[in-house]
Amino acid sequence: MSHPSGFDLSRLERISDHLQREYIDKGRIAGCQVAVARHGHQAFFRSFGHMDLAAGKPMADDTIFRIYSMTKPITSIALMSLFEKGLFQLDDPVSRFVPSWANQRVYVSGEGETMKTEPLDRPVSIRDMLRHTGGLTYGGGLPGVGVQHPVDHIYRGLKVRSFGGNDDMMSFMNKLSQTPLVYQPGQKWMYSLATDVCGALVEIISGKPFAQYLQETIFDPLGMVDTSFHVAPDKQHRLAANYSRNEDKTLKLIDDPQTSAYRQAPGFYSGGGGLTGTTADYLRFCEMLRRGGELDGARIVGPRTLAMMHMNHLKDGQDLTQTAVGAFSETSNSGVGFGLGFAMVMDQVAAGVLGQGDYYWGGAASTIFSVDPKEDLSMVFMTQLMPSSTFNFRGQLKSIIYSSIID
Numbered sequence: 001m002s003h004p005s006g007f008d009l010s011r012l013e014r015i016s017d018h019l020q021r022e023y024i025d026k027g028r029i030a031g032c033q034v035a036v037a038r039h040g041h042q043a044f045f046r047s048f049g050h051m052d053l054a055a056g057k058p059m060a061d062d063t064i065f066r067i068y069s070m071t072k073p074i075t076s077i078a079l080m081s082l083f084e085k086g087l088f089q090l091d092d093p094v095s096r097f098v099p100s101w102a103n104q105r106v107y108v109s110g111e112g113e114t115m116k117t118e119p120l121d122r123p124v125s126i127r128d129m130l131r132h133t134g135g136l137t138y139g140g141g142l143p144g145v146g147v148q149h150p151v152d153h154i155y156r157g158l159k160v161r162s163f164g165g166n167d168d169m170m171s172f173m174n175k176l177s178q179t180p181l182v183y184q185p186g187q188k189w190m191y192s193l194a195t196d197v198c199g200a201l202v203e204i205i206s207g208k209p210f211a212q213y214l215q216e217t218i219f220d221p222l223g224m225v226d227t228s229f230h231v232a233p234d235k236q237h238r239l240a241a242n243y244s245r246n247e248d249k250t251l252k253l254i255d256d257p258q259t260s261a262y263r264q265a266p267g268f269y270s271g272g273g274g275l276t277g278t279t280a281d282y283l284r285f286c287e288m289l290r291r292g293g294e295l296d297g298a299r300i301v302g303p304r305t306l307a308m309m310h311m312n313h314l315k316d317g318q319d320l321t322q323t324a325v326g327a328f329s330e331t332s333n334s335g336v337g338f339g340l341g342f343a344m345v346m347d348q349v350a351a352g353v354l355g356q357g358d359y360y361w362g363g364a365a366s367t368i369f370s371v372d373p374k375e376d377l378s379m380v381f382m383t384q385l386m387p388s389s390t391f392n393f394r395g396q397l398k399s400i401i402y403s404s405i406i407d
Contacts, residue, residue: 003043023048029383030049030384033059035380038375038405059240063278063279064231064240065276066255067367069364070362070369073285074214078199078202079201082206087205090127093123094201101124106180106182121185132194133186133314133323134197136179136182136192137192137193138191141155151182154178160175160179166268170204173200188325191324196270199269199270222284222296224282226280239263286379314337319347319350335350342361354403355370359372365386366386367388368394379401381397
C-alpha cells in the first residue's frame, strides 16, 4: 500500500520483524526505537522491548536516551550559525580566539621526558575542529579503546575533560594547547575531542554559556523540548538504562537511570557527547536539516551553509579509509567522506549501502540518524548499547528502508 511518503508501508514493516526477531527476542539489546519520515510525512515510528530491563519498564514513545556523539552535529550547526554572522572564517586559526593555541607542537617520536615534537606547518583552524583533522585525540578515553598513543598519557596527566576535569571552557582549551598534536593539521582524520572544542568556541565567540546558546538557537526554535545536558527531576522516570555486553553476550547494566550522572547538571558541557534527548526531538533536528536549515518557520541556518557542511572536506577529496588514523569511528568508512560535523556517502558502490549523498552520524550507545537530501528522507534509531561497533544497525536499517521506497 502506498503512502504520501512514497513508501510501501508493508515493506517498511520489515523493520519491526527484523529488530524484534534478531535483537529483542534474542536479548541482544534491551529495547530500541525507530522513526522514519519522507517528504515530511512520518511513515514509521515504533518502540520495541524495554527501556529498563531490571525495572521491567517497556520502551515508551517518550523515552529519553543518552545520544553521546549525536551531540556533535548539533554543536557543529551551532558553531556554523556564528559563521553565518560573519564572526569567523573556516580557516581562521583557533588561536584567534584562544591565544594559548599559538604555542602548539606536533608529536614526532618517543614518550614522556624523551618525547620529540616539531612546529606546526600551519595553525590549527576552526575547519580542522569541525572535521576532526586538527591532530587531537580522545586521550584514549573512548569505550573499548585503550591508551593508543604516547600523547594520550599527556591528556590523562593534565586531566583533560574525560579524565576527572570539570573545567570551564577556557581552561579546557588551555589544557589542550599543552597536548602535542598527533599529526600535522589537515593531513589526517582522527575522531577526537575536536567537537568539544567546537562547543567551547560557541561559548567563547558568542559570549553566552554553551548550553544556553544551544537552548536559544536550536532547541527552543525547533521545539526540542526534551533535549538537554541533564535530565530534569520531573523527567527522570523516562531515562533509559544503558548497557554493554558481558563476555557471554548477555547484557550488562552500565548506567542505571536511578543513579545516573545524567540526573545532575554536568561539570563540563560536552559539545562532543553530552546531550540526552528523545527520538521525536532528534527527528525534529533531522527534519530541519532535510528542509535545508528550517522547520515550521524557524530558520536555524541557511541552505547554502548546510549544503557546504555535508560536502566532503577531507584532504584531496579522499574518503575516511584513506585519511583516518586510529581504529575508532561511529560508523564504517569505505566510500564515506567527512564534512563539517557529518559523515556522508560519497560512493554507494564502495560503501556497499543504498543512499548516495546521505549524511549522518551515530553515538557511542549505538544510536544513529541520517538525512538524505536526494530521497527527501530522515531516519532516527535509538537504543542504549555500548560500544557502537557491536552491531551494524545503520547498514541493516538502510537496506530495509531504501528497498521500501517505491515512488
